[in-house]
Amino acid sequence: MATTTIPSHASKSSTLRIPLKTFTLEEVAKHNKELDLWVVINSNVYDLSRFALLHPGGKSVLFSPMIAGRDVTTAFFGLHRQDVLERPQYSRLIIGKIHGEKEVVIPRTPGSLSAVPYGEPAWLSEGFTSPYYKDNHRFFQRKMREFADTVLREEALRCEDKGTRISQEVLDKLNETNILAMRLGPGPHLHGKQLMGGAVQPNEFDYFHELILNMEGSRFGTRGFIDGMLGGMVIGLPPVMNHASPELKARIVPEVLQGKKFIALAITEAFAGSDVSGLQTTAVRDGDFWIVNGTKKWITNGTFADYFTVGCKTERGLTTLLIERGQGVETKPIKTAYSSTAGTAYVTFDNVRVPVGNTLGKVDQGLAVILSNFNHERWTIICVCVSAQRVIVEECMKWASQRMIFGKPLSSQPVVRAKLGDMISRVEACQNWLEAVTDQMNHMSHRDVADKLAGQIGLLKQFASKAGRETAEDATQIFGGRALTPSGMGRLIENYHRTSGYDAILGGTEDVLKDLGVRQALKKMPSNVRL
Numbered sequence: 001m002a003t004t005t006i007p008s009h010a011s012k013s014s015t016l017r018i019p020l021k022t023f024t025l026e027e028v029a030k031h032n033k034e035l036d037l038w039v040v041i042n043s044n045v046y047d048l049s050r051f052a053l054l055h056p057g058g059k060s061v062l063f064s065p066m067i068a069g070r071d072v073t074t075a076f077f078g079l080h081r082q083d084v085l086e087r088p089q090y091s092r093l094i095i096g097k098i099h100g101e102k103e104v105v106i107p108r109t110p111g112s113l114s115a116v117p118y119g120e121p122a123w124l125s126e127g128f129t130s131p132y133y134k135d136n137h138r139f140f141q142r143k144m145r146e147f148a149d150t151v152l153r154e155e156a157l158r159c160e161d162k163g164t165r166i167s168q169e170v171l172d173k174l175n176e177t178n179i180l181a182m183r184l185g186p187g188p189h190l191h192g193k194q195l196m197g198g199a200v201q202p203n204e205f206d207y208f209h210e211l212i213l214n215m216e217g218s219r220f221g222t223r224g225f226i227d228g229m230l231g232g233m234v235i236g237l238p239p240v241m242n243h244a245s246p247e248l249k250a251r252i253v254p255e256v257l258q259g260k261k262f263i264a265l266a267i268t269e270a271f272a273g274s275d276v277s278g279l280q281t282t283a284v285r286d287g288d289f290w291i292v293n294g295t296k297k298w299i300t301n302g303t304f305a306d307y308f309t310v311g312c313k314t315e316r317g318l319t320t321l322l323i324e325r326g327q328g329v330e331t332k333p334i335k336t337a338y339s340s341t342a343g344t345a346y347v348t349f350d351n352v353r354v355p356v357g358n359t360l361g362k363v364d365q366g367l368a369v370i371l372s373n374f375n376h377e378r379w380t381i382i383c384v385c386v387s388a389q390r391v392i393v394e395e396c397m398k399w400a401s402q403r404m405i406f407g408k409p410l411s412s413q414p415v416v417r418a419k420l421g422d423m424i425s426r427v428e429a430c431q432n433w434l435e436a437v438t439d440q441m442n443h444m445s446h447r448d449v450a451d452k453l454a455g456q457i458g459l460l461k462q463f464a465s466k467a468g469r470e471t472a473e474d475a476t477q478i479f480g481g482r483a484l485t486p487s488g489m490g491r492l493i494e495n496y497h498r499t500s501g502y503d504a505i506l507g508g509t510e511d512v513l514k515d516l517g518v519r520q521a522l523k524k525m526p527s528n529v530r531l
């Protein structure tokens with residue numbers, strides 16, 4: 001009897017060359033009853049005799065004359081995601097291969113690109129060019145995709161499901177590659193660091209590299225994990241890097257960038273969200289200390305943060321302070337629609353004594369410190385939102401092509417094609433606008449970004465998150481009931497439908513940002529123009 005090697009999609013532990021028997025379809029057909037049940041999936045022969053009783057989809061479906069002893073590849077992929085077959089407990093059910101047959105479904109190998117039309121942005125699609133991305137960006141993207149597929153994916157799925165904090169083991173890998181530092185964008189904090197094993201030099205690193213990094217980490221249908229992967233640092237650390245005293249900076253920044261200590265931005269309150277100036281947490285001077293009292297709400301990474309960058313009301317305005325976890329600081333998890341891996345918390349300050357040396361920027365001028373952070377935060381959310389949206393388009397393209405209805409693929413229905421047309425148009429519009437804005441960021445100073453781009457970033461963010469929410473609705477209609485369960489075929493759709501609202505709220509709500517964009521434009525209207 002001929003031998004072969006175990007198929008490429010089998011479990012990691014079985015990448016060894018294990019001889020497999022070959023069978024004919026006629027031989028398989030003889031095993032078609034209870035306790036003696038074989039089927040063929042993707043050219044591999046599975047012995048389901050014992051598994052049938054444990055099958056999550058029930059045993060009776062497996063004993064149907066259309067299934068038992070047959071090649072069930074089409075039926076199987078109509079009901080399960082490919083990764084079911086990759087689970088070690090199921091890949092062990094393989095007992096052989098069909099003689100002379102090849103796999104018809106080839107799983108995407110870690111690091112590779114999707115071949116599904118619109119499954120990747122144009123610059124990564126064969127035959128397309130782009131004025132924005134250089135060879136180095138392409139190399140960096142390959143390295144990031146590999147890292148995301150091999151290190152982040154499993155962790156993201158596990159944390160999203162269990163609601164646990166990202167593990168120290170993965171944080172150490174983020175530190176080794178300096179991904180945490182790169183999440184803060186280009187700048188002096190990257191100097192002297194080896195980025196992604198040397199894939200990009202610190203002085204070459206630009207906003208397109210950061211865009212790639214943000215997008216590659218957002219492809220698993222795990223919105224909570226994206227924020228759990230130290231989203232609090234992305235928004236909480238810049239005020240320290242840009243406004244803390246040299247001593248404070250030297251003490252705090254390195255440990256946070258190494259993933260050894262955690263920081264959260266604590267601005268929003270039950271009383272004030274987008275209207276930052278309405279904050280009610282107070283800081284009152286007492287000699288060399290501030291005494292801080294108040295409660296912050298919806299604080300990302302708050303449950304596990306060691307440090308908090310806090311907006312406080314002071315005598316003549318707002319002052320931003322760095323507060324360390326200690327006496328008088330309490331955090332309590334808030335149950336939210338996304339996974340508690342994000343560590344969303346209430347943070348209470350009860351007569352907390354904060355050294356005056358922990359003041360970030362000038363007293364009473366903390367609003368400027370807080371606002372200077374917003375453009376980067378919003379731009380980061382846009383990257384995440386567009387990347388996750390594209391994955392949904394890819395999922396729908398696949399599902400519409402493989403799901404059979406009345407003997408034809410779902411995509412044969414004009415109403416489904418119309419939805420796909422809307423989804424593709426939205427994601428392409430968002431991607432192209434995002435790339436245009438990113439290019440401007442690469443050519444502008446921080447001050448110019450605040451002056452010229454803040455409004456546009458606000459407009460783009462609300463446009464992208466609205467597009468994302470419409471796409472979530474369309475995708476839910478295309479997937480039907482499967483879009484309503486957090487496991488199975490529609491897993492990513494369910495997560496996106498449940499969590500796409502986060503992109504619409506975090507960093508500024510859609511209505512506020514649209515208005516900001518228009519107000520910024522109106523401010524610049526020349527007084528001497530008329531119709």
Ligand code: HEM
Pocket residue numbers: 039041046048055056057058061062067072075076079080081084085090093482487488489
């Ligand atoms: C190696 C063979 C198989 C394995 C390991 C397997 C495994 C599973 C698993 C893990 C689920 C739970 C849902 C999920 O995680 O996606 C499931 C559901 C299901 N399976 Fe299978 N299965 C196999 C073969 C088949 C076959 C041949 C059929 C034939 C029709 C079938 C029909 C179903 C059905 C109807 C469901 C419920 C789907 C739903 O709720 O949407 N399975 N199977």
